[in-house]
Amino acid sequence: MKDSMASVSQLSLLQQKLHSAKTALNELSEQKNQNQHALLQFISQLSLACKGQSIELDNKLAKLRHNLASIEHIEEVLPELVEVEHLVKQQYHYMMAQLEDGRANLTKVVRQLQRFDSLPDKLTKELAYFKQDLGKPFYTCWDYFPKVRSLVNFYNAILQAQLAQDDPLSVLPKHRQLAHELAQMVSEIEFRKDQRDQVLVIKDYLAGEIDIDGLIDAYQTVLTLLLENIALEKSASKEFLYVLNDALSAVREVVTDSYNNSQRSFQLKQQLNREINSRVDNVGEAVIDINDIDQLKSQVAEQLVSIRTALGRKEALEQREQALLRKSIETMRDELNELSKEASVYKERLFEQQKLTMLDSLTQLPNRAALEERMELEYRNYQRHKQPLWVAVADIDHFKAINDSFGHSTGDKTLQVISMALKNSLRDSEFVARYGGEEFVLLIPDVSATDIKHLLNRVREKVKNIPFKFKNQRITVTVSIGAAQLLDTEQINETFERADAALYQAKHESRDRVIIDA
Ligand SMILES: Nc1nc2c(ncn2[C@@H]2O[C@H](COP(=O)(O)OP(=O)(O)OP(=O)(O)O)[C@@H](O)[C@H]2O)c(=O)[nH]1
Numbered sequence: 017m018k019d020s021m022a023s024v025s026q027l028s029l030l031q032q033k034l035h036s037a038k039t040a041l042n043e044l045s046e047q048k049n050q051n052q053h054a055l056l057q058f059i060s061q062l063s064l065a066c067k068g069q070s071i072e073l074d075n076k077l078a079k080l081r082h083n084l085a086s087i088e089h090i091e092e093v094l095p096e097l098v099e100v101e102h103l104v105k106q107q108y109h110y111m112m113a114q115l116e117d118g119r120a121n122l123t124k125v126v127r128q129l130q131r132f133d134s135l136p137d138k139l140t141k142e143l144a145y146f147k148q149d150l151g152k153p154f155y156t157c158w159d160y161f162p163k164v165r166s167l168v169n170f171y172n173a174i175l176q177a178q179l180a181q182d183d184p185l186s187v188l189p190k191h192r193q194l195a196h197e198l199a200q201m202v203s204e205i206e207f208r209k210d211q212r213d214q215v216l217v218i219k220d221y222l223a224g225e226i227d228i229d230g231l232i233d234a235y236q237t238v239l240t241l242l243l244e245n246i247a248l249e250k251s252a253s254k255e256f257l258y259v260l261n262d263a264l265s266a267v268r269e270v271v272t273d274s275y276n277n278s279q280r281s282f283q284l285k286q287q288l289n290r291e292i293n294s295r296v297d298n299v300g301e302a303v304i305d306i307n308d309i310d311q312l313k314s315q316v317a318e319q320l321v322s323i324r325t326a327l328g329r330k331e332a333l334e335q336r337e338q339a340l341l342r343k344s345i346e347t348m349r350d351e352l353n354e355l356s357k358e359a360s361v362y363k364e365r366l367f368e369q370q371k372l373t374m375l376d377s378l379t380q381l382p383n384r385a386a387l388e389e390r391m392e393l394e395y396r397n398y399q400r401h402k403q404p405l406w407v408a409v410a411d412i413d414h415f416k417a418i419n420d421s422f423g424h425s426t427g428d429k430t431l432q433v434i435s436m437a438l439k440n441s442l443r444d445s446e447f448v449a450r451y452g453g454e455e456f457v458l459l460i461p462d463v464s465a466t467d468i469k470h471l472l473n474r475v476r477e478k479v480k481n482i483p484f485k486f487k488n489q490r491i492t493v494t495v496s497i498g499a500a501q502l503l504d505t506e507q508i509n510e511t512f513e514r515a516d517a518a519l520y521q522a523k524h525e526s527r528d529r530v531i532i533d534a
Pocket residue numbers: 203223378411412413414415416417419423424425426427428431452453454523527
């Protein structure tokens with residue numbers, strides 16, 4: 017009995033133990049499921065985080081996720097977990113290398129940015145700090161991304177700074193050509209005395225190093241000066257027209273007055289004539305029936321007195337009329353004299369202006385416009401008389417060097433002196449014009465082919481012998497000359513072209529010489 021009771025209690029103990037072992041097993045299994053689920057969750061998150069970095073890793077993680085959902089024991093996926101771990105480790109090293117590369121590239125870009133000229137100080141400092149900061153290694157992408165963002169901001173700031181900066185445009189050959197043309201134009205125009213200082217400044221500027229802004233300013237100033245001159249000219253013409261108009265109005269008034277006076281006088285004279293005629297008729301009628309001689313005498317005397325009175329009135333009227341007419345004529349003459357004085361002043365000014373537009377203002381030689389006119393005239397003369405006509409082009413040698421060494425105003429003076437020498441070495445029938453810059457054109461009629469070289473060499477020698485002294489230095493200035501004779505078969509422009517080509521040859525044959533186009 018005792019034994020059976022002991023066995024029962026042992027059994028019940030065993031049952032209890034079994035129950036608690038079952039419960040424990042259930043709990044364990046529950047725990048395992050939870051862990052497996054947590055692992056699955058973790059792998060899913062890892063897949064998301066690593067997605068796109070490596071196809072192999074993506075595939076492995078996908079496979080692991082799939083397997084984890086169906087395995088009994090975690091050990092079944094252990095080899096895959098090891099592989100994933102290996103791939104993740106590989107990916108980490110790959111990423112670190114990439115980050116290092118990125119850091120090196122960012123440093124290179126910063127160095128390039130630092131090479132920009134005239135960056136604002138603040139930006140320069142910030143760039144320097146940034147570069148220093150890039151010296152530290154990156155551990156994750158999160159170190160890298162903010163740096164890239166900062167760099168983009170630097171780019172933006174530099175771009176803004178460059179755009180804000182008034183970037184001076186570069187001077188191209190076409191701008192230099194424009195400056196040259198303006199200088200040429202300015203030296204061909206006659207400016208007023210009070211404008212000359214401004215013109216000199218512009219000329220000096222155009223002869224030196226130009227920039228675009230300066231060139232535009234120079235054009236604008238020249239244009240303003242020209243517009244001022246046009247406006248002045250316009251107001252002078254307007255003034256003259258007003259004077260002309262006033263004078264004509266005064267003359268018209270005088271003429272109208274005089275016409276009205278003469279109309280009135282004419283009527284009065286007609287009336288007086290009628291009166292005189294009727295008095296003469298009266299004398300006849302009055303004497304017909306008179307037989308007594310004394311009565312006749314007194315009647316005639318009476319009639320004669322009234323006729324004389326009428327004639328006296330007529331004479332007075334005529335005298336008044338004469339006086340009025342004389343006065344009107346005098347007024348008209350005064351007005352016309354005044355007008356003619358105004359007109360001759362105006363004509364003289366126009367003539368002066370016309371002369372000035374034909375003269376080069378620096379050298380006072382005829383300018384290009386005058387040359388063209390003269391060429392046409394000489395060409396017509398040639399066609400009529402067939403006397404020889406020569407066109408010569410003379411150019412000062414190495415003139416730029418004079419400007420460069422002694423200044424533009426010394427260059428100007430040299431041009432003036434040489435112009436005088438050229439002019440003085442020619443006869444009245446010969447002609448020299450400043451063609452532009454340091455180039456002159458000579459028109460020489462009536463000189464034979466044998467004499468022309470001698471003549472032009474004399475001109476060349478004359479220039480060469482001018483005793484120039486710049487900055488206490490004795491300088492010899494020479495000219496090269498090319499010449500051609502007008503041919504029957506050509507226009508004078510073609511002769512000019514040949515003379516110019518001969519000048520080119522003279523320049524290439526060491527200058528200071530005369531070449532005649534044969
Ligand atoms: N001072 C001054 N210089 C002028 C004027 N017009 C043109 N020039 C200058 O004349 C110079 C001409 O130079 P280039 O065409 O190179 O000729 P160059 O130095 O005389 O040389 P070669 O003709 O080859 O012997 C340029 O420097 C012009 O600026 C002017 O009115 N006054």
